[in-house]
Amino acid sequence: MENQDTLRRLKTVEGHLRGVIRMVEGDAYCIDVIRQIQAIEAALNKVSSQILENHLNSCVTTAIQGNNKAERERVLKEITEVFEMSTKV
Amino acid sequence: MENQDTLRRLKTVEGHLRGVIRMVEGDAYCIDVIRQIQAIEAALNKVSSQILENHLNSCVTTAIQGNNKAERERVLKEITEVFEMSTKV
Amino acid sequence: MENQDTLRRLKTVEGHLRGVIRMVEGDAYCIDVIRQIQAIEAALNKVSSQILENHLNSCVTTAIQGNNKAERERVLKEITEVFEMSTKV
Amino acid sequence: MENQDTLRRLKTVEGHLRGVIRMVEGDAYCIDVIRQIQAIEAALNKVSSQILENHLNSCVTTAIQGNNKAERERVLKEITEVFEMSTKV
Numbered sequence: 001m002e003n004q005d006t007l008r009r010l011k012t013v014e015g016h017l018r019g020v021i022r023m024v025e026g027d028a029y030c031i032d033v034i035r036q037i038q039a040i041e042a043a044l045n046k047v048s049s050q051i052l053e054n055h056l057n058s059c060v061t062t063a064i065q066g067n068n069k070a071e072r073e074r075v076l077k078e079i080t081e082v083f084e085m086s087t088k089v
Numbered sequence: 090m091e092n093q094d095t096l097r098r099l100k101t102v103e104g105h106l107r108g109v110i111r112m113v114e115g116d117a118y119c120i121d122v123i124r125q126i127q128a129i130e131a132a133l134n135k136v137s138s139q140i141l142e143n144h145l146n147s148c149v150t151t152a153i154q155g156n157n158k159a160e161r162e163r164v165l166k167e168i169t170e171v172f173e174m175s176t177k178v
Numbered sequence: 179m180e181n182q183d184t185l186r187r188l189k190t191v192e193g194h195l196r197g198v199i200r201m202v203e204g205d206a207y208c209i210d211v212i213r214q215i216q217a218i219e220a221a222l223n224k225v226s227s228q229i230l231e232n233h234l235n236s237c238v239t240t241a242i243q244g245n246n247k248a249e250r251e252r253v254l255k256e257i258t259e260v261f262e263m264s265t266k267v
Numbered sequence: 268m269e270n271q272d273t274l275r276r277l278k279t280v281e282g283h284l285r286g287v288i289r290m291v292e293g294d295a296y297c298i299d300v301i302r303q304i305q306a307i308e309a310a311l312n313k314v315s316s317q318i319l320e321n322h323l324n325s326c327v328t329t330a331i332q333g334n335n336k337a338e339r340e341r342v343l344k345e346i347t348e349v350f351e352m353s354t355k356v
Contacts, residue, residue: 144208
């Protein structure tokens with residue numbers, strides 16, 4: 001995983017989430033809190049897409065070019081599973 | 090594309106959508122209409138996942154096992170793109 | 179429900195869905211089909227938001243200004259339910 | 268905002284997110300990371316729904332029962348806006 005950029009993004013999300021916790025502690029307006037939570041989710045979606053992109057270009061490519069049929073099927077099944085879950089969260 | 094099952098599912102969605110149109114024409118309760126639209130979206134997500142699964146096992150596998158680097162990169166980029174869009178709809 | 183515009187939008191979605199069915203019948207490229215399904219979902223989300231807006235300005239406002247506590251609770255509970263479902267589809 | 272339960276949930280999400288950061292630092296398998304991010308998003312959706320429910324039963328009810336038309340319109344518009352955004356994240 002090219003994880004320096006992913007880590008940086010996740011730490012930004014962590015800071016954003018701490019800000020939301022402070023908003024709730026400070027009795028911020030509900031709708032403003034919801035909007036910030038939605039912004040966090042958009043940022044997490046971006047991180048997931050980035051991780052998937054790296055995964056496709058490394059593990060998935062290696063597996064598909066390899067001779068292990070079970071491994072090829074496994075990596076492809078995982079892609080479908082995270083895609084299907086992405087439509088639900 | 091193993092498209093017989095996909096076609097069957099899409100035609101079921103079409104019937105469902107016509108039912109929603111009749112609900113709106115008949116002044117159905119708004120929340121009931123929204124719930125039916127959400128059910129249609131869940132069904133469409135299922136169709137997309139199925140199409141993606143077939144695609145991974147055919148075109149994507151062929152491209153990645155092939156010698157055309159640009160083609161390999163193209164098919165992987167498309168997967169990331171539809172994944173990213175799936176988090177937005 | 180201010181349903182003329184809603185109906186028009188749903189019929190546009192129906193036409194779009196028929197186009198997708200023809201694409202699958204004609205063995206269109208999988209990713210192109212998925213993208214069109216995602217476009218349909220985005221259009222359906224827009225319809226749901228419009229229906230919700232009308233609902234809030236009519237039934238919900240009437241119920242909340244009324245004296246029936248059970249009815250007030252019911253309409254508010256429904257809003258939370260469709261919101262929660264919207265995060266899942 | 269009945270914020271004790273909301274706060275507790277958000278702090279649980281914060282712990283979950285720190286766990287994901289450690290996974291990335293420890294070079295965890297990409298798909299496992301994506302799945303944990305999706306679990307965080309599901310938890311955040313649940314928090315948003317809970318905040319919305321409280322908001323409907325407090326601020327929104329007060330505004331709609333009040334005499335300030337602009338205020339009534341404002342709170343209803345916000346509901347539609349967060350609903351529409353929830354379909355996009």
